[in-house]
Amino acid sequence: MGAILPPEKSCGGKTCRTSSSIVSARLLKFTTPRLPSTWGGLDVSCDTRGISVRAVDLGWGPKPSQFLVRDVSFSIGGGDRLAIVGPNGAGKTTLLRCLYRGVAPLEGRVEIDGHDITDLTPRQVARRVAVVLQEMPADFPFTVRDVVLMGRVPWREGLTGWTDQDRDEARHALEHLDLLSLANRQFSTLSGGEKQRVLVARALAQNPEILILDEPTNHLDIRHQLEILALLATLRLTIVTTLHDINLAADFATHVALMQSGRMIAFGHPDEVLTDHAISGTFGVLAERQRMAGAGLSRFSFSLGSS
Numbered sequence: 001m002g003a004i005l006p007p008e009k010s011c012g013g014k015t016c017r018t019s020s021s022i023v024s025a026r027l028l029k030f031t032t033p034r035l036p037s038t039w040g041g042l043d044v045s046c047d048t049r050g051i052s053v054r055a056v057d058l059g060w061g062p063k064p065s066q067f068l069v070r071d072v073s074f075s076i077g078g079g080d081r082l083a084i085v086g087p088n089g090a091g092k093t094t095l096l097r098c099l100y101r102g103v104a105p106l107e108g109r110v111e112i113d114g115h116d117i118t119d120l121t122p123r124q125v126a127r128r129v130a131v132v133l134q135e136m137p138a139d140f141p142f143t144v145r146d147v148v149l150m151g152r153v154p155w156r157e158g159l160t161g162w163t164d165q166d167r168d169e170a171r172h173a174l175e176h177l178d179l180l181s182l183a184n185r186q187f188s189t190l191s192g193g194e195k196q197r198v199l200v201a202r203a204l205a206q207n208p209e210i211l212i213l214d215e216p217t218n219h220l221d222i223r224h225q226l227e228i229l230a231l232l233a234t235l236r237l238t239i240v241t242t243l244h245d246i247n248l249a250a251d252f253a254t255h256v257a258l259m260q261s262g263r264m265i266a267f268g269h270p271d272e273v274l275t276d277h278a279i280s281g282t283f284g285v286l287a288e289r290q291r292m293a294g295a296g297l298s299r300f301s302f303s304l305g306s307s
C-alpha cells in the first residue's frame with residue numbers, strides 16, 4: 001500500500017512536508033496492520049529528528065526493598081515508536097517516569113542519544129524530551145495559547161519574554177493539532193479530549209527529539225484516538241507511549257514492550273510480541289487475532305474465557 005504524502009507547505013517560515021494538521025491526519029488510513037514506514041519520514045517541526053533511547057538493567061521503587069520495575073533493558077533508535085502495554089499496575093507509568101527522569105533509577109541507567117540521562121541538566125533533558133502525562137491540570141487559569149507557549153520554557157534564556165520563534169513554534173503546534181480556533185479559550189473550559197490535544201501541542205512546541213506519552217488516547221473519542229496516533233506517526237520524533245488498546249498499539253508502534261508485574265516480559269516487533277498466547281497469558285483473557293477479509297488486516301478480539 002502506498003503512503004499518502006501530504007503536500008509540501010510553508011509553515012513558520014520553514015518548508016515542510018507534513019500532515020498540515022490533525023484535519024489532514026484524518027486522511028491517513030489508520031486501519032492497516034502496520035503503518036507504512038514512509039509515514040515515519042514526516043515531522044511537525046520540520047527539522048527535528050528523533051534520537052535513540054536505551055534502558056540498561058533499569059530498576060526503580062519508592063525504596064530499595066520495593067521495586068516497582070526491575071531488570072528492564074531495551075533499545076530503540078531515532079524515530080522509532082515504542083508502545084508499552086500491560087495490565088493495570090504492571091509498572092508502565094513507573095517505567096515512563098524513569099525514562100524522562102521523573103525519578104532517578106535505583107538500578108541501571110537510561111541513555112538518550114548515548115548519554116546517561118542523569119548526566120544531563122534538567123534543562124538539557126527538557127530540550128530533548130517532552131512528556132504528556134495522564135493527569136490533567138484542573139483549574140489552570142491560562143488560555144490554550146498560553147499553555148502551548150509553556151512548552152517553550154526550556155528554550156527561554158534568562159528573564160526575557162517570549163521571542164518570535166517561541167510564538168511561531170507555538171502557533172505551528174496549535175495549527176498541527178487543529179487548535180487555532182481554540183487558542184484564546186481558557187484551558188479549564190475545554191473538554192477532556194480538547195485538553196489532551198492541547199497538552200500534545202504543548203509537547204510539540206517544546207521541539208523535542210523524544211516524546212513520551214502516558215495513555216495519549218485517554219479522553220479521546222474513537223475518531224480523535226485515530227487522528228492523534230496518525231499525527232504522531234508522521235513525526236520524526238522518537239516516541240515512547242503507554243497504550244491500553246492492543247489493536248491501536250499494533251497499528252501505531254514499530255516496537256512493543258509487554259510489561260507484567262514490573263518486568264518487561266517481551267520486547268520487539270509488534271507481530272512478534274503481540275501474540276494470542278502472550279496477550280491471553282498476560283491479561284488473563286482469551287485473546288484471538290482475527291484475520292479480516294481483504295487487505296490482509298487483522299484484529300484482536302477478547303473474551304473472558306480461560307486463558
Ligand SMILES: Nc1ncnc2c1ncn2[C@@H]1O[C@H](COP(=O)(O)OP(=O)(O)OP(=O)(O)O)[C@@H](O)[C@H]1O
Nearest residue numbers: 062068086087088089090091092093094095242259
Ligand atoms: N510512589 C509509589 N509508591 C508505592 N507504590 C507505587 C508508587 N507508584 C506506583 N505505585 C504502585 O506501583 C504499581 C505500578 O504502578 P504504575 O502506575 O506504574 O502501573 P501502570 O502499569 O501504569 O498501571 P495503569 O495501567 O493502571 O495505569 C501499582 O500497583 C501502583 O499502585
